[in-house]
Amino acid sequence: MRKRLLALICVLVSVICLCSCSGKSDVIPDITPSTKSSTFSIHFIDVGQGDSALVECDGHYMLIDAGDKLHGSNVYSVLQEKQIQHLDILVISHLHDDHIGGLIKALTYASQIDLTLSNSDYRDTQTFRDVEHQLGINGATITVPHTGEKYKLGSAEIEVVDCESATDNDSLVMLISYGKTRFLFTGDIEYDAQKRIADKYVNDKDEEFKINLMKMPHHGSSEGSLNRFVRTFMPDYAVISVGQGNRYGHPHKETLDLLDQAEVKVYRTDLNGDILVKSNGKELEIVTNK
Numbered sequence: 001m002r003k004r005l006l007a008l009i010c011v012l013v014s015v016i017c018l019c020s021c022s023g024k025s026d027v028i029p030d031i032t033p034s035t036k037s038s039t040f041s042i043h044f045i046d047v048g049q050g051d052s053a054l055v056e057c058d059g060h061y062m063l064i065d066a067g068d069k070l071h072g073s074n075v076y077s078v079l080q081e082k083q084i085q086h087l088d089i090l091v092i093s094h095l096h097d098d099h100i101g102g103l104i105k106a107l108t109y110a111s112q113i114d115l116t117l118s119n120s121d122y123r124d125t126q127t128f129r130d131v132e133h134q135l136g137i138n139g140a141t142i143t144v145p146h147t148g149e150k151y152k153l154g155s156a157e158i159e160v161v162d163c164e165s166a167t168d169n170d171s172l173v174m175l176i177s178y179g180k181t182r183f184l185f186t187g188d189i190e191y192d193a194q195k196r197i198a199d200k201y202v203n204d205k206d207e208e209f210k211i212n213l214m215k216m217p218h219h220g221s222s223e224g225s226l227n228r229f230v231r232t233f234m235p236d237y238a239v240i241s242v243g244q245g246n247r248y249g250h251p252h253k254e255t256l257d258l259l260d261q262a263e264v265k266v267y268r269t270d271l272n273g274d275i276l277v278k279s280n281g282k283e284l285e286i287v288t289n290k
Helices: 002-025 069-081 126-137 191-204 226-233 253-261
Strands: 040-044 053-057 060-064 086-092 112-118 150-153 156-163 172-178 181-185 213-215 237-240 265-268 275-279 284-288
Touching: 053 069, 060 150, 086 150, 086 172, 156 191, 191 226, 226 253, 237 275, 253 265
Parallel strands: 060 086, 086 112, 181 213, 213 237, 237 265
Antiparallel strands: 040 053, 040 275, 053 060, 150 156, 156 172, 172 181, 275 284
């Protein structure tokens, strides 16, 4: 009797264990930015006196600007090294040569583009016509979005914060959110856009809207209402994309002093070269090649 009872208990335990194991194997894990299966990075590419950044999330890619014609090969090399021929999103902050010129070269490698966004779809310059021609070869056209529109890049969200083309330095301003981390790309915006965006976030948000990293406007220029703009978002880090010894004196001393007073950690492409930012959805890791 005891032997039969022991045997029965052993059988029951075995069945329970098998059922438990089977149940675990059927569960699909919840993929969130904090898990190892999700990735996010921003590669700020050193393109001299210009802007360029490659954003990756979960194997999807977005290129923001590509510097001028002279530095397009820098962007091309990064794309080639990472074997990125497909861009989910191409963002052109605005149509100045130091932001679009490098696309003429870069887009000969990244030849598949799902969506191209810009604050304007025409500028009367030869550089723009050359870029438009290359976009045409790749089967892409420029879309001008509306403020407030949102797009997905893997598990990251891209929001159009501002999209105006009333003044020469108005730009497509983008907010990237990944988990609890936020990144603001500001193009070359000056006074009007800085004030408009700061007013929006001060008035529309119920609480302080903090971002983790800001790509500083206009290569670190101090023009505009920069003090209020920076203090509206209080970033932990700032990236200034700027050429070494440029004739504009960028970044301006006033900008560096403001960031120092606000206790913002500054990275500069003229001093740090390429800047790689990684996020796990909660914290940032930043490495440079200089």
